[in-house]
Amino acid sequence: MKIFITGANGFLGKKLSLRLLEQGHELYLLVRKRTRLDSFMNKEGKGYSGQIHIVEGDVTRQNLGLNAELLESLTGKIDAIYHSAALLSFDENDRDKTYKVNVDGTENVMNFALKVGSPRVLYISTAYTVGEENAGSETLYSADRSFVNPYEASKCEAEHLVYGYREKMEVVILRPAIIIGDSKTGEADTNFGLYGFLKGIKILKKRVERKKDNQNYRIFLDPDVAQNFVPVDYVINVLDAALFHSENGDIFNITNPNPPLQSEILSIVKEVLDFPELKMHLLSSNGEMTNEEKAFHDSMSIFNSYFQRTIDFPTEHTEKMLTAAGVPMLEMDREMLKRIIETFLMNQARVPL
Template identity: 45%
Template sequence: MNIFITGATGFLGTNLVQRLVNEGHNVYLLVRNKRKLEGVYNQVPNTQHDQINVVEGDLLDQGLGISPDTTKQLQGKIDAVYHTAAYLSFDESERDLVFDINLKGTERVLEVAKQLQVKKFIHVSTAYTLGESTEGYEKLHSTDNDFVNAYEESKCHAEHLVMSYEDDLDVIIVRPAIIIGDSATGEADTTFGLYGILRTVQLLKKRAERKENDQVYRLLIERDTVSNLVPVNFIIDVLALSLTAGEASTIYHATNPNPPTNGQIFKAIKDGLDFHQVEIVSYEDERLLTEEEKKLNQPLEVFKQYLNRSITFNRDNTKKLLNETNQEDLNMDEQVLLRIVQGFIKS
């Protein structure tokens, strides 16, 4: 197929391009800066570079900033669109930019897809469009919910927008949870989510080595809360299956059926980094922290709503998709967690 992709230079997008090219598809990548394509080309053998086509443009521009000549050339030629581009920021001061990229940008991509006479539109959202609820279903969530941040809110509005185009396009929404590295290699090109915690513990290890003492540092993370970590390769599996076997007007949760507890995750972190002078304590014990520990916990504050809340995600649509295509579901054990930590160390 000929497949148009936004966000191809991101962590998820790069892995998606690699999979699609390996499966023999031709990809058309919307890029603002060609220099960012180096990482994409590095993931694809030289013999397959001719399957990669560059479309210069920008999500912030009308018509995605694609030239009229290019639009004419692509009209009727593109079989499917993967819209993976998004602006991931929890900074409330960037609310307008978050909505412009995640909502208005999605509208611009949808309009271009219609103009190009595309049949299938696969939108990559987030499993956290459910607001402050603790149960997520494979259906649209209310835009009137209380949201943790503008990012979640913008993605929820974008989902409703995508579904409003179901008479013009075969729309599919895939909702990943917290994306981590490849389950087989541990490799990851991201600094968000779990990797913020890993960086914090790594810095604590360096601090302890400088001080040459046995001080134990405390981090505010709920031990028994589960964190829905999902290896990037499983998310790519769901995205690839959505292209060939996904049902129109359907939402798929690319989530972990058996997510690890923070206690299990932290054991892997301490073992993988070979640093045991750190422990996690409940937010109820925040008052016991020293001033030094309070400062060390500040970078984790942005993740408080995620580290302190277990969420159950319904996966009926996803399980049906996997069963119908004879694909195995995600099974992430302690060895995979350790591999992810080791992949962080290597990078």
Template identity: 45%
Template sequence: MDGGCIFHFFLNDILEKVYQPIYGVERRMNIFLTGATGFLGKKLISKLIKQGHFLYVLVRNEKKFAGLLKGNTAIEKQQIVAVYGDITNPSLVKDHTVINVMENKIDTVYHMAALLSFDEEMKKETFSVNVDGTRNVLEFSKRIGVRKFIYVSTAYTVGKGVIGREQLYSTEQEFVNYYEQSKAVGEEVVFSYKNDFETMIMRPAIIIGDTKTGEADTNFALYGLLKGIRMMKRIISKNDFYKTKSFRVVFASETNSNLVPVDYVADVLAVASEHGEKETIYNITNPNPLSNQTVFNIIKKTLQFPNLEIGSIDGEYELTKEELMLHEKMRVFEEYLSRSIEFDSQNTRTLLKAASLEELDLNEAVFEHMLLSYLQPELVTQ
């Protein structure tokens, strides 16, 4: 029996068990996910498994799949099946027998796979993954007859606007980078399939770590800033003047950045398959974002760096080489730090209410706990 036939037999054998009870909960849905090996994907999978769903995950190779399964119990592993492929492949999957096995059996697709790059030189690759790749997943979903398609986009398809609405934006508006534009185009492509299955768009803001553990798997955005400040502190702490001299970070302290913990985003996504409305957009955002000044003060406290200050963006400064190094790392985020965006999240509130969940409350105490939990290993060794 060849590999394709073995895989076909294996999946059919598992599918016969799909609706057997587990943990006292009946498995309600068969779900197909892309981007499952990412930080958000792993959090979502954990929640979907606990809800009793049966999952197919698109992965590139066995090593990726093995990494995804780490931390799951033997029983939980039985709820996850690998589908080998790549979203940049027009046919999506390597083994076409998968199509026959999955046909008319998938309730919901979560499409999370994306290329997050702000590099202008990566425009072609960004659009290839985020637009063409999305279309490939949509075509595959149409071919196997799925019922719902949930597209994980970004709240920053708002571009350079300051009001974030739960509706499609023009793809011709001004964007901060090609990533934003590619996701906006991807949204339009998703809604163009609304006659083939129910479509929804989920737009998280800036995803940060877990509220309970502080766990984060990125050096992007907030964590890029943290990494830069830690590096600057290490360098200058070797000098005698370290504790007597002030050091400066220059950005708009009166604005805010919309930060959303990964576990909250996963909570919203997990209930969307059951409670989400078709042709609806959900802003997964923070209704009461902390100001950049507050975030900065908490960073100073957790990094034990009291002589670090914010300099006004209107001031004129002669920055040290260490300060210049930090600002060079922050340059890619300047547009996000320089303005506040007011996001409407009425659809998300309605969704959460239907699922008996509360909207995010990321207060100063929770945020400080997250940073301390994330930084603890390094702080202990200092």
């Protein structure tokens, strides 16, 4: 098949591209700057250059910024589009930019799909379009609910936009939870979600080491709240299965049916970093914080709403599709999670000394 991918040089985009290349598909990879794909072309993509067309463009521009000649040459050639490009910022100050990329950008991608006659668009959304609710579904959420941040709100609005095209082409919505490293190698090329948290703890440890006061340091988290982590290779399994085993209007939660508790996540982090002074306390037991504790919690404030609640995400649609595709559901155990956390903390998380 001929497949067009936006956000092709992102964390997910590169993994998805590699999987589709291995299966023999011909890919059109949209990137804002061709050079951003250099390391992919020289490493993972090496040997596949005959299957890759790099397309320079920007989702915030009409026709993705492609000229008439290029549009004409793509018309009738594309069998499916994966729309993965997005701005992943939880910052209220980035609201306008976030909407520009995630909502206007999605509208431009849908219009581009119509223009070039792509029969299918697979939109990569997020499980957190559920907003402030504690239970999700594999249906379109109402857009007038409360959201934790502009990112969630923009992705929900984009889902509605995509869904509105289902009379004109086939659309599928895929909703990953918090994407973490590869289940087998542990490797992850991102600083988002879990990785911001891990980096914060590594910085806290450095500060504590400098003080040499043998004191305990508190992290205010509810041990019984679960975090919905999904390894990137599992996410790719679902995106890949959806190419042949989904129907128009399908919505899939790419979530972990047995998400790890915060107590387990922190126990792994302490073990890997050899950081026994780190103690978990309930938020309600908040007292005076030390400067180090305060610096850590301030830097994590954008995640507060996620730290405080477990969200239930049903996965019946995803399970049914994976069964049809002969792909197993995710089973993440402590060992797998430890491998992913350890790979990042030991090899990738660079923090100032």
